[in-house]
Amino acid sequence: MRLPEQVTRLGFVIAAIAAVVLLLRLVVLPSSMFSAKPHQEAAVVREMAKPVRHAGVAVCRECHEEEYQEKYGGAHRNINCENCHGPSAAHAADENAAKPPRPREREFCLRCHAYDASRPNGFPQVDPQQHRPGKRCLSCHEAHDPVPPKTPETCGGCHGRIERTKALSAHALVECSACHAVDERHMTEPRLALPTKPTSREVCGRCHATDATDPEASKARVDLASHGRTYVCWECHYAHLPEGRK
């Protein structure tokens, strides 16, 4: 059977249209019209080309090795230079182009070291109202190697908050050493030799047990055998303010 001529012609026209469409889709039009991939690859390249503003401590160290070593020996060893001196990539590229700031005002140090209840336990904090108000921190402390100007003689030098709390409590006359054994080393390297805490009920029992023989024993007596089951006293009572929070 022979195809009618008009069908053949129509076939040519359809084939031509199909060829044009395929040509447009596969060759003429860019693939970025149909897929997000080329855009994403270009975005990654753009993202990677963004300027670096913080040089990083390794770059600072290339020129400022002395300061780095000084800092490395002290309590600020984990603080990188640009924490205090600001983003310094411009200074690293050309030392005269931009001088990184040297923050000297009290408020700057207090941003980390002012007392805040949410800060972790043991982080060195001061009450700005009581700790040398108005004085610059740098007049006593060296920022790269911050140690107290002299080793504190009393526990209150560092643990001022506890000292002030205890001074107003029924335990005001109880020495710190009555409950805590403190190694000499704790004064110079506080984190490496932590003081002890009472691990038995007998420490409090010296004053508070019904059969306590201490002449200065407290009037608050409990029967250690029946009171508080097996808990150590300070698990329920805050020894620095035994009356509890007002």
Add this chain to the structure above:
Amino acid sequence: MNKRDFLKDAILFFPAAATLQALAKDAQGAAEPAETPAGYDATKHWYGMGIDVDKCIGCNRCVEACKVENDVPEEPFFFRTWIERYQIHANGETTVECISTRAAPPEQAEPEDPTVVRTFFVPKLCNQCAHPPCVQVCPVGATFQTQDGVVLVDAERCIGCRYCIQACPYGARYLNPKTRTADKCTFCYHRITEGLLPACVEVCPTEARIFGDLKGRADRLVRFHRVNPISVLKPDLNTEPKVLYAKLDGEVR
């Protein structure tokens, strides 16, 4: 021109145009930079961040460094990373406050609330989810995950529809008022691909933030993952965040 001439011309024209187009494309391709710059293979990395909640002191240095590094607008409500203060009260209530919105810490310490049982800071940022909801919802494919696991926004493709901002369960995205496109933490992609640390990790004074590569065998983050009790935010959403929180309080959402 009759029909026959037109068809003849057309048959000649289209292949010629296609050839020219292909040649033009080659010329363009030669001028553009390579897809991944030499020396960096994205498939070899899978970046993540570890956050030790116990170490954060809420000093906001990370927030400031991030703003400088990434041109985040200065107004105190645009953040790529921010710090939250959690306060858990005796009656079981939890209050959350973003402390990064304050220009400066208050002059005088706020009086302590006696009902607060415990309180701490939690740094927040884009969790760089392994299954990111923001990527799913983007209608134009402007936000996507790179081969090294970082979720990026193509600012030239983004139409600013804010759908991703709605979809992010962590509130990590904002609409940049300058570019009018969605913006978020990129783990400082321009820094990490050069081997530097993200700006927030670089300046963190207490090492509360650890940056690393979960594909690295002796990586700091892998060790952090091993030695700490780790949780992620909203694990029930199966987004599989790559920001790993150590010692996270159960109240943190």
